[in-house]
Amino acid sequence: xxxxxxxxxxxxxxxxxxxxxxxxxxxxxxxxxxxxxxxxxxxxxxxxxxxxxxxxxxxxxxxxxxxxxxxxxxxxxxxxxxxxxxxxxxxxxxxxxxxxxxxxxx
Amino acid sequence: xxxxxxxxxxxxxxxxxxxxxxxxxxxxxxxxxxxxxxxxxxxxxxxxxxxxxxxxxxxxxxxxxxxxxxxxxxxxxxxxxxxxxxxxxxxxxxxxxxxxxxxxxxxxxxxxxxxxxxxxxxxxxxxxxxxxxxxxxxxxxxxxxxxxxxxxxxxxxxxxxxxxxxxxxxxxxxxxxxxxxxxxxxxxxxxxxxxxxxxxxxxxxxxxxxxxxxxxxxxxxxxxxxxxxxxxxxxxxxxxxxxxxxxxxxxxxxxxxxxxxxxxxxxxxxxxxxxxxxxxxxxxxxxxxxxxxxxxxxxxxxxxxxxxxxxxxxxxxxxxxxxxxxxxxxxxxxxxxxxxxxxxxxxxxxxxxxxxxxxxxxxxxxxxxxxxxxxxxxxxxxxxxxxxxxxxxxxxxxxxxxxxxxxxxxxxxxxxxxx
Numbered sequence: 001x002x003x004x005x006x007x008x009x010x011x012x013x014x015x016x017x018x019x020x021x022x023x024x025x026x027x028x029x030x031x032x033x034x035x036x037x038x039x040x041x042x043x044x045x046x047x048x049x050x051x052x053x054x055x056x057x058x059x060x061x062x063x064x065x066x067x068x069x070x071x072x073x074x075x076x077x078x079x080x081x082x083x084x085x086x087x088x089x090x091x092x093x094x095x096x097x098x099x100x101x102x103x104x105x106x
Numbered sequence: 107x108x109x110x111x112x113x114x115x116x117x118x119x120x121x122x123x124x125x126x127x128x129x130x131x132x133x134x135x136x137x138x139x140x141x142x143x144x145x146x147x148x149x150x151x152x153x154x155x156x157x158x159x160x161x162x163x164x165x166x167x168x169x170x171x172x173x174x175x176x177x178x179x180x181x182x183x184x185x186x187x188x189x190x191x192x193x194x195x196x197x198x199x200x201x202x203x204x205x206x207x208x209x210x211x212x213x214x215x216x217x218x219x220x221x222x223x224x225x226x227x228x229x230x231x232x233x234x235x236x237x238x239x240x241x242x243x244x245x246x247x248x249x250x251x252x253x254x255x256x257x258x259x260x261x262x263x264x265x266x267x268x269x270x271x272x273x274x275x276x277x278x279x280x281x282x283x284x285x286x287x288x289x290x291x292x293x294x295x296x297x298x299x300x301x302x303x304x305x306x307x308x309x310x311x312x313x314x315x316x317x318x319x320x321x322x323x324x325x326x327x328x329x330x331x332x333x334x335x336x337x338x339x340x341x342x343x344x345x346x347x348x349x350x351x352x353x354x355x356x357x358x359x360x361x362x363x364x365x366x367x368x369x370x371x372x373x374x375x376x377x378x379x380x381x382x383x384x385x386x387x388x389x390x391x392x393x394x395x396x397x398x399x400x401x402x403x404x405x406x407x408x409x410x411x412x413x414x415x416x417x418x419x420x421x422x423x424x425x426x427x428x429x430x431x432x433x434x435x436x437x438x439x440x441x442x443x444x445x446x447x448x449x450x451x452x453x454x455x456x457x458x459x460x461x462x463x464x465x466x467x468x469x470x471x472x473x474x475x476x477x478x479x480x481x482x483x484x485x486x487x488x489x490x491x492x493x494x495x496x497x498x499x500x501x502x503x504x505x506x507x508x509x510x511x512x513x514x515x516x517x518x519x520x521x522x523x524x525x
Binding site for chain 1: 180181214228
């Protein structure tokens, strides 16, 4: 049961207990984490589950895929640690993961 | 005859037609709103369907009708091109002289560069800035509506609000804003399916006037410091500042239609949907916080653009059919939005769905509607302000539908505000 932390744009912190095998996006939706929309349902087709991976975790989370790059290309704020939460499968190794959220998803 | 009986009759009539000749882009299905019944049959019997339209410039095309197949096409721009020179994003191929370059009808990398030149105008920070302006305009307009007399909701509310927004986005002279409405209508009209439309030459002449007007705005802004309006952003953007006149015209058409027509028709469609589902309207009045899920449900229900077209770059297998290189492919968002494999009870208008934003109306993939959150914001504010002031909005008669299989909208809707 990896625990993950979402830090909203206004600083509000949400910790949720996720399940191994689900995506970070699904964990957010299951717990109604404000600021993760997930319009396409996790198919890397809309970029509305954009997160900034805490620098301490970028190595374990890994880099963006080519399709993620295409979708995030139009994000209002793109950083090196930008990922789509639907493309991050949760494992025990990600227990404690911290991500921050952008000002809005679109 | 009740609506239910009329629907059952229409369904029986459509189900009795030979499948082979079924042409879902036939304008008749959009004028009488039986298109959803055609798609219901295609999803069931022939989800990737080849057909022929006798309209000049349309001809043979594929219809993709199921949600996941539409998603597969929309997210595969390598196989399915949007390129304007191949015919672009609508089934009708205009004569080559009338084809307009615009970034919605381009593939990467040029699409990406031009889209980025304007995308920031709808970034979250800018939306926050506009919120108060949209709310005060909406409130003033609603307070000015006539009481106890029938008026046209489309003209007085839907067109006025979306045109004001568009004028702001362009920083367009406010007193001339109805020109934007007119040019939007001109851009999407097609004499071949709409007898009231301008002919092709008159249509291009009107778009030429639009270009003339906007060229003056460009010239004013290109030498001024960059600002957050669409003309200034195009004039200063690295990927757009050297556009030729046809490309400027094309991108203006895209931004005017995209920023106006779609939201306009959702503003009207939402009122109709709530009128047709009084139990949902009652639910909304009891709990105004449902506006958040009402808005995406309106956008699903209306599907203001019924489809987007692609052109196959190579042979592709889809649902057991072989789409050949060069074939036209229509992704019928109107159909995918009623696919019960993905959306529960899709034929019901339900304002408190668990996942209301999974609809296809904005498209998915790299061409996903850039203004989606602005559209949602305008609709949200409109409904919040309506709920604040009008206990009843009476729909006095049926709407007039736009004569198009692409734009799914309304040209009028008579309503009355009692009191």
